[in-house]
Amino acid sequence: MTTSHDNELVFVSGTSTGMGSATARELADRGYHVLAGVRSQADADAARGPRIEPVFLDVTNPEHIDALVARIADDPQGRKLVTLINNAGIAVNAPVETLPLEQWRRQFEVNLFGHIAVTQALLPFLHESRGRIVNISSLGGKVAMPTYGAYAGAKFALEAVSDALRRELAQHGVRVVVVEPGGVQTEMTGHGIERARQFVADMTPTQRQRYGGLMQAIINQATEFTAQGVTAEKAALVIAKAATVPKPRARYTVGRDAALMTRLARLLTDRTLDRLAAANLRPHMPKAAASA
Known part of the structure; x- marks a missing residue:
């Protein structure tokens, strides 16, 4: 016996590519009418499909949120x-x-404050339906690697906000779930790698001397990490589970790397994690930097 979702809406932000796009398709296939947040007409045309209705949303734009x-x-x-x-x-x-x-402010505006703004705006509807909020965090919301300070900072904060929100809304029947992906084959990671290369080019000579080798190691590691990651479609299955199971866990991880590292972060000391992070980066360091 299947349950009809004809009278139910789901909203997913960031559906232009990657996990968001795959999640919108997965939930539409399950019978939900999905409002899919996009930022351009080309993305809207690509997202539109059976039970998928694109809506323009920059999460930092109050007018877009009001229209939603x-x-x-x-x-x-x-x-x-x-x-x-x-x-x-x-x-x-x-x-x-x-x-x-x-750039710090931009990272927090999109990855934290934008989500809070959308959540505040849509919570009245979720109170009425006794619905659910799924916040897409990251392995970076549990472990902050070198050069990930801004990204991890926003994700750590999103984890904290999610905990507070879950405890605030439990008595009202609204569930809050966090999903923590590790390596996922998405375009966002590729864009991040390109931005990292640009940041290296824009560094002063002194900064490049200090951090150029580290940045190259991070770029090399991220490229390999992404190539070995799960597909966006597999990540979407976990997100859809978090969004639909009757009694969800507070958190779900995506990929073996996220499952392993989130456990290690709970078990190991900070100094041990420091050594582990350095050891993982060492094979990716440029030879000159590694031997310095």
């Missing part, structure tokens, strides 16, 4: 929002010393 609220409130078929999946995100990697402050 109006779309849900005035649904032509009277469908109810049952799930919000906060997936939009950007990846910026550079050492703390070298990353411009505006």
